[in-house]
Amino acid sequence: MQGNAPTPDGQVADAVKGNWVDTYAPAWSRPYLRLSRADRPIGTWLLLLPCLWSLVLAILVDQSLRWHDLWIVVACAAGSWLMRGAGCTWNDITDRKIDAQVSRTRSRPLPSGQVSVKQAVIWMGLQIGLSAAILFTFNLAAIAMGVLALLPVAIYPFAKRFTWWPQAFLGIALNWGALWAWVAHTGSLHWAPVLLYLAGVTWTLFYDTIYAHQDAEDDAMIGVKSTARLFENETPKWLRRFIVATVTFMALAVLTALGTEGSPVKLALALTAPWAMGWHLTWQLRGFDPENSDRLLKLFRLNRDTGLIPLIFLVVALFA
Structure with missing residues (x-):
């Protein structure tokens, strides 16, 4: 166990070095921004990207790019930052005793x-309130989907206490935007965003299993469950399975959305998205080393680029 004690200035051990919170934010705001993981922006990207996949795919289907879609993008970006912050704050409230026993999180x-628990609760409520103000500008179906998203967010912090698959619960919560953005654009749900959502869940299982290996030793000592502990030496085999599942679900989402009767060029470009994403995940797997915490964190953070790759191909297909 490594001794990552709190630093004198309050920086979190696994924060991005030189991040804007620790460098530029007013001193009074830093503990709250750290609760929201604003000093570790990768989580916001991982929440945002499935939203954007789904929105672009929905626009590809009906070939209807409207000014309202720009507001959906803004809402996805702001909502990802706010709800990721609220979810992380909730996670830290429920896990504060566990976090005190883990070197990376103490x-x-x-x-x-x-901060105190009371201050954290108030901060969480503020973030949820701002998210709700954005959500209520959309259609009733999108509002319902947004409210329903609170359920997996609320459950996730407790998952590690009763299942070996807390990473699956994280995937369920983190990729909800794939469902929401489609509904915000079209007003109803479809099999394509459901398949895209499943691709996001298996992608989360991939990167968060890698991430969880950082804490495997501490988790074993305090009895916290994770896929990293469940898979142990079999982790590479499971990561390959998650890659295959992610690529398959995303390809099925594209085929379900676009069919074979539309533009073959658009379909080919859109199908390149899961293929290219799969290659990037496979490249990550080649660098997996469960004994190297720094390497594990770098691989986890690389998944921003992993998620951007299919988005780029979908956007190119949209304008092809």
Whole structure:
């Protein structure tokens, strides 16, 4: 176990070095921004990207790019930042005693004493309130989908206590935007975003299993479950399975959305999205080393680029 004690200035141990929170944010705001993981932006990207996949695919289907779609993009970006922050705050409230026992997390604001539980609850409520204000500008179906998203967010922090698959619960919560953005654009659900959502869930299983290997030793000592502990030496085999599942679900989502009667050029470009994403995931797998925490964190953060790759191909297909 490595001794990542709280630093004198309150920086979190696994924060991005030189991040804007620790460098530029007012001192009074830093503990709250750290609760929201604003010093670790990768999570916001992982929440946002499935939203954008789904929106672009929905526009590809009906070939109707409207000014309202720009507001959907803004709402997805703001909502991803706010709801990721609210979810992380909730996670830290529920896990504060566990975090105090894990080397990587004991420097977080609650276990290190930078904020109280009451202050964290108020901060979480503020973020949810701002998210709700954005959500209520959309159609009733999108509002319902947004409210329903709170359920997996609320459950996720407890998953590690009762299942070996908390990463699956994270995937269920983190990729909800793939369903929401489609509904925000079209007003109803479809099999294509459901398949895209499943691709996001298996992608989350891939990258968060890698991430969880950082804490496997501490988790074993305190009895916290994870896929990293469940798979152990079999992790590479499972990661390959998640790659195959992600590529398959995304390809099926594209085929279900676009069919074979539309533009073959658009279909070919859109189908390149899961193929290219799969290659990037396979390249990550080649660098997997469960004993190297720094390498694990770098691989996890690389998944921003992994998620951008299919988005680029979908956008190119849209304008082809």
